[in-house]
Amino acid sequence: MTNDFFEAPSDSSRLKADLVRAYFPAWARVVASESPRVGYFDFFAGPGRYEDGTPSTPLLVVQAAADIGTIRPKFVGTFNDQNPEHARSLERELAASDGVAAFAERPLVTSQPVGPDLVSLFQTRHKRVPTLSFIDPWGYKGVTASLLRAAITGWGSEVIVFFNYSRINAAVANPAVDSLVVDLFGETRARDLQLSVAGLQPRERERRVLAAFGDLMLEFGAPYLIPFRVKRGTGNTLHYICFVTKHRRGYTIMKDIMASRGIVDVDEVPQFEYAPRVDGRQIAFEAERPLASLGSALLDEFAERTLTFQQLFDLHNIGRPFVMKNYRRVLLELEASGAIKVTPTVSDRRRDSLAPRVRLTFPPR
Ligand SMILES: C[S@@+](CC[C@H](N)C(=O)[O-])C[C@H]1O[C@@H](n2cnc3c(N)ncnc32)[C@H](O)[C@@H]1O
Known part of the structure; x- marks a missing residue:
């Protein structure tokens, strides 16, 4: 990953942060009505602010939590970044933010590679705390079935995950990173996927890879998945921002949020897609309606x-x-x-x- 990621937000980073920032308060209000605590766990949090001064997701979420009187005293926030400089920067940014002083509990910032220790931290610190987890890696290392299971289990807990399709798709058939594919999908599902995608056309292959992820979530008790597709200028899929929940209510709320941020077809049916603007692009005559x-x-x-x-x-x-x-x-x-x-x-x-x-x-x- 290039080191200029945090110079200024790309359109796709803005979109990602906007989806999380918009969903968090809507979800938090619902769970706060039935829970004494409301959690947010950011596994790959970043430094908190881009070099151009734009606040990124952790600061936006903290501000959103602080702005709501019913959430403020209940907020349990945990932010992690393997890079100690990012973690230190985030700590400084959080300490300087107006919101944090209003919380009953100070957010915790840790600096470790995402792995079993962090999953344990999640399971202890966020035990019985309905938690929205944000999983936003650069690649997909650290995004494992056990992490996803921990994050989605528990009443009210939901997950927003950056599903790096282009990298995961390449990894599925690459023996050099087989263990990462197995970590993500589990042994049996990884093997089934590897067999089933061989020789497929890109579109069908993409459908299978995403379906394997959906099946994994289903196995963990979360039947509702909204994959929001982010495309390259060429039209190929770059990644998905996947929202996973066990509840229809969360599904409906996020569906409206994603629908309003993505492109729509000529009938105003949302496509749950974001594509960079290309001048002169027309909707194909054969486009599905x-x-x-x-x-x-x-x-x-x-x-x-x-x-x-x-x-x-x-x-x-x-x-x-x-x-x-x-x-x-x-x-x-x-x-x-x-x-x-x-x-x-x-x-x-x-x-x-x-x-x-x-x-x-x-x-x-
Ligand atoms: C895509 S950025 C996160 C951006 C952040 N979510 C935001 O909205 O500003 C990925 C972050 O993960 C951190 N990172 C990379 N590999 C990691 C790992 N194995 N464990 C924990 N953090 C990692 C990087 O230092 C980087 O800050």
Whole structure:
């Protein structure tokens, strides 16, 4: 990794920090309503500030925690960076930040390579503390199945991980780094993956590698994964920012946050992707337009049922790219064409509105 990483944030570093900073307070408010403590564990924290003065993720999260009266007294923060200079710099930055003085407990900064000792520290210091973990390495060394398991286990705990696809993909077939691949996926899954990707086209290969990660998370009890793809200018995948949770609530919150930061297709369906801007780029004519088939999918899935808009959304959106406004648009079209019945009827509602409580009645198919 180049040493200029911390000179000034790249667009993709800004995006990453923005996702974490936006999600942390939303998640913290939810868990704080049921927990006396709220944790944040940053395994690869960095120095806290770029050389150009821009605050990075640890400072943004600490400020967000300090800004919320219900979180401040409950905040348990742990920040680690193998590089002692980064750890010292972060310590100084935290000491100088207004927020930290307001915490009941001073954040802990450690400096060690991510490995079993740090996992033990997590398990003791954050025991029974619902914790949002941020795992943001330069490569993927240190990102192991045991770390991920520790971070995602426990009530309310969730993970945001920088999944370095380009490096991991190259590693899968490289015997020189086999032990790292096994550390990440576990022996059996690593071997299955190595066998299954051989000879595949890049797109399918990417799907398999990501699916192996998803399966690992599922094995650890976390069925909800949102992989936000960051592309190179060429269109190839550089990395993913993966959000992993055990709860629908967190999934829905982060889905909205990611949807609002990534690109959308012509129908305003989020693609959960970030790509550097390229002047003159046009959407390909053959681009998939998933919204086009959403109406008939809903007519099939909910045939002969009556349910609220909120219930339909909760049942249908998981694992699909659509957000509330995509469903609203399609349901209003179905109503206008007479394909479904909406109560209250259109004459008793605000124009183009569809509140979460309206009732939708689907005909038989
Ligand atoms: C991508 S940067 C982290 C950026 C940070 N999350 C932010 O938002 O500013 C990766 C950091 O991990 C540290 N690092 C690299 N290898 C490490 C390891 N094996 N264990 C712990 N920290 C490591 C580096 O010193 C670097 O500061």
